[in-house]
Amino acid sequence: MKIEKIIFATGNNDKMTEIKEILRDFCDNIVSMKDEGIDADIVEDGETFEENALIKARSVWKQTGQLVISDDSGLEVDALGGEPGIYSSRYMGEDTSYHVKNKSIIDRLEGVPDEKRTARFVCAAAVIFPDGSEKVLRGVMEGRIGYEEKGSNGFGYDPIFILPEFEKTTAELSPEVKNSRSHRGAALRAVRAEIEAYANSDSK
Ligand code: IMP
Numbered sequence: 001m002k003i004e005k006i007i008f009a010t011g012n013n014d015k016m017t018e019i020k021e022i023l024r025d026f027c028d029n030i031v032s033m034k035d036e037g038i039d040a041d042i043v044e045d046g047e048t049f050e051e052n053a054l055i056k057a058r059s060v061w062k063q064t065g066q067l068v069i070s071d072d073s074g075l076e077v078d079a080l081g082g083e084p085g086i087y088s089s090r091y092m093g094e095d096t097s098y099h100v101k102n103k104s105i106i107d108r109l110e111g112v113p114d115e116k117r118t119a120r121f122v123c124a125a126a127v128i129f130p131d132g133s134e135k136v137l138r139g140v141m142e143g144r145i146g147y148e149e150k151g152s153n154g155f156g157y158d159p160i161f162i163l164p165e166f167e168k169t170t171a172e173l174s175p176e177v178k179n180s181r182s183h184r185g186a187a188l189r190a191v192r193a194e195i196e197a198y199a200n201s202d203s204k
Contacts (some may be wrong), residue, residue, distance in 0.1 A: 009070035125187035139186025
């Protein structure tokens with residue numbers, strides 16, 4: 001089954017690339033807010049990934065009434081009490097480069113041994129259907145923080161996030177391998193199942 005059109009409530013091009021790849025065989029018309037001419041400055045003031053994902057999706061749904069999905073994601077580092085968490089994109093300021101953000105996390109973990117460098121990427125993906133009903137689903141990828149940046153694929157904190165299965169950072173993995181293991185891949189595949197169930201139900 002193919003879905004005609006999905007609006008993805010994000011302004012982040014890196015995420016857009018990943019989501020198009022993850023849902024490629026499901027919908028080949030995934031458009032961003034920008035593509036739809038929506039220039040909303042959405043205030044993400046929720047306290048959880050789930051709340052923030054819903055805030056973004058609701059804002060775009062109110063303006064379009066169409067099938068909207070969104071995600072809110074971030075990196076939780078256990079030795080930093082779960083930071084940067086929901087503040088991952090705002091950590092040290094939105095305009096600070098990820099090279100600087102990554103270095104800061106490595107510096108703050110100085111002297112912390114491997115077994116205490118555990119971390120996870122979390123993604124909450126929300127979907128709002130044309131009838132206004134909502135679902136929000138979480139995906140998680142467990143790993144640990146390395147001692148230096150490695151790899152040039154992916155984005156954000158990928159160069160310092162080691163996936164134990166490969167002993168490589170997610171920036172060293174191909175997009176296909178990352179997406180098959182990632183928090184975003186898991187959350188979006190769960191969203192996809194919800195969309196399929198909706199499309200096969202009477203409420204469509
Ligand atoms: P938001 O979901 O747009 O609020 O931002 C999430 C932020 O978390 C991104 O800007 C990255 O800093 C980080 N992040 C989320 N997912 C990933 C990922 O797959 N790789 C690297 N960084 C990520």
